[in-house]
Amino acid sequence: xxxxxxxxxxxxxxxxxxxxxxxxxxxxxxxxxxxxxxxxxxxxxxxxxxxxxxxxxxxxxxxxxxxxxxxxxxxxxxxxxxxxxxxxxxxxxxxxxxxxxxxxxxxxxxxxxxxxxxx
Numbered sequence: 001x002x003x004x005x006x007x008x009x010x011x012x013x014x015x016x017x018x019x020x021x022x023x024x025x026x027x028x029x030x031x032x033x034x035x036x037x038x039x040x041x042x043x044x045x046x047x048x049x050x051x052x053x054x055x056x057x058x059x060x061x062x063x064x065x066x067x068x069x070x071x072x073x074x075x076x077x078x079x080x081x082x083x084x085x086x087x088x089x090x091x092x093x094x095x096x097x098x099x100x101x102x103x104x105x106x107x108x109x110x111x112x113x114x115x116x117x118x119x
Contacts, residue, residue, distance in 0.1 A: 010098035022046045023093055030080070030092040030119065032108055034099050039073045041080045041108055043092065053087060055080040070107045077108035081115020094119040 023029030028043040042054040057065070057072050061079070065072050084092070092112075099105050109119075 012098075014098035017095060017098070023095075026089075027091050027093060028052055028089060029095045030112065030117070031095045032097055032099065032105055034073075034097075034104055037069070039069070039076055039104055039108060041076055041112075043080070043084055043089065052089070053080060053083045055083065070104055073104040073107040074111040077111025077113075078115045079111075080108075081112040081117045084112075085116045090116065091118045 023044050023046045025045050025047060028045050031042050031044050033040040038057045040054070040056040040058075043052040044050070045052055055076050056062070057076055062072070062076065065075055084090075094109060096105050101109070113119075
């Protein structure tokens with residue numbers, strides 16, 4: 001499977017999953033993006049088109065994190081969960097953004113659940 005085919009497949013899955021689960025103010029969408037070396041997560045209110053909370057492995061507080069990419073992903077998940085709970089958000093819709101629920105994406109989701117998010 002070539003690179004172009006992989007990207008097209010992910011975009012197709014992304015469109016399908018985004019059509020199913022829209023985020024609202026009381027139940028935002030936890031959107032995950034995984035690049036080759038970094039991971040990003042944000043809570044989105046699709047009604048307003050606003051980002052409520054955003055955390056990434058490149059943010060200032062995560063620059064000194066050491067460990068494997070999976071361990072860093074779990075830490076990012078915990079951080080976004082803690083920030084969401086501070087804002088009074090406890091339930092979210094999980095949007096894996098076309099990525100397989102496995103490895104770093106699963107680690108981020110597990111970290112968010114440990115911090116108190118329900119999805």
